[in-house]
Amino acid sequence: MLVAxxxxxxxxxxxxxxxxxxxxxxxxxxxxxxxxESMVRAFGGRMLSAIRRIxxxxxxxxxxxxxAFFSAFKALDRFQAGARFSTWLHRIAINAALMKxxxxxxxxEASIEDLLPRYLDDGHPVEAxxxxxxxxxDSPLEREEIRVLVRQAIETLPxxxxxxxxxxxxxxxxxxxxxxxxxxxxxxxxxxxHRARQALRTLLDARMRERRP
Amino acid sequence: xxxxRQFADLLVDYVDKTITxxxxxxxxxxxxxxxxxxxxxxxxxxxxxxxxxxxxxxAPAQIIPEPVVRAIVQARST
Numbered sequence: 181m182l183v184a185x186x187x188x189x190x191x192x193x194x195x196x197x198x199x200x201x202x203x204x205x206x207x208x209x210x211x212x213x214x215x216x217e218s219m220v221r222a223f224g225g226r227m228l229s230a231i232r233r234i235x236x237x238x239x240x241x242x243x244x245x246x247x248a249f250f251s252a253f254k255a256l257d258r259f260q261a262g263a264r265f266s267t268w269l270h271r272i273a274i275n276a277a278l279m280k281x282x283x284x285x286x287x288x289e290a291s292i293e294d295l296l297p298r299y300l301d302d303g304h305p306v307e308a309x310x311x312x313x314x315x316x317x318d319s320p321l322e323r324e325e326i327r328v329l330v331r332q333a334i335e336t337l338p339x340x341x342x343x344x345x346x347x348x349x350x351x352x353x354x355x356x357x358x359x360x361x362x363x364x365x366x367x368x369x370x371x372x373x374h375r376a377r378q379a380l381r382t383l384l385d386a387r388m389r390e391r392r393p
Numbered sequence: 394x395x396x397x398r399q400f401a402d403l404l405v406d407y408v409d410k411t412i413t414x415x416x417x418x419x420x421x422x423x424x425x426x427x428x429x430x431x432x433x434x435x436x437x438x439x440x441x442x443x444x445x446x447x448x449x450x451x452a453p454a455q456i457i458p459e460p461v462v463r464a465i466v467q468a469r470s471t
Contacts, residue, residue: 217466224457224465233448245457246465253469297433303396309433330447349444355409374405381440388436 201265208256220249223266227273233346234277236335240284241277248276274351278361281339292338295379312388326387333383337376344369345376395419400430404437 207215406412
């Protein structure tokens with residue numbers, strides 16, 4: 181089962197105040213000649229951003245974007261009035277990315293084990309965790325630097341861990357929704373999410389520790 | 394008394410608010426005596442926050458190259 185329902189609250193990605201969605205929807209349903217292109221230009225950027233969280237390889241992301249638009253166009257009659265069109269497209273984009281991920285064969289699957297914390301037989305960590313600063317970055321440049329670092333780190337996670345992290349922590353699906361979307365049990369989702377978070381923490385540790393006062 | 398490894402295993406339930414009362418007691422008890430796990434807990438929570446913020450919806454959306462727009466529109470026409 182693919183992503184079916186989103187939260188009733190407008191998601192953070194739903195930010196296109198300038199475009200009259202209802203007007204575009206009317207034009208699409210009338211099959212006006214330039215309506216499809218208008219949809220691609222208006223929503224493609226945000227959809228691609230969402231897809232890239234799941235598919236870091238650009239070629240795969242663009243394929244999924246095309247698939248998403250085609251799926252959306254075919255399913256226009258199923259779009260329900262009252263919902264946000266951009267939210268509906270976002271959901272289709274995520275589904276297209278997941279479908280692409282299932283069919284893509286990776287030549288080399290990185291192991292996550294090397295990124296997980298190691299423990300001695302008595303349960304103590306091999307390396308004592310060091311504190312990270314709780315302070316926010318001083319400048320917009322530093323904030324952007326960290327944002328880029330985090331995105332790159334997420335992209336290096338193995339597919340099956342990255343998708344769970346993206347769906348749970350970024351798309352904010354519940355454990356159950358994530359499990360149903362990915363065809364997993366809830367317990368597998370929880371384990372993968374925890375490992376993905378731990379691995380991401382490991383990848384960020386050196387940089388975040390440097391910022392200690 | 395739990396080990397640091399067992400404490401780490403409880404983090405996902407604590408953060409996602411699915412931790413049981415019994416687990417919460419031992420989780421909080423361990424935090425009181427283990428500075429290393431206090432640091433790990435803080436950095437684990439910060440990691441989640443940074444992941445959410447890294448895809449800030451108010452940041453400019455990715456630009457689709459014009460050839461890609463044309464290709465998508467053209468493909469639908471064929």
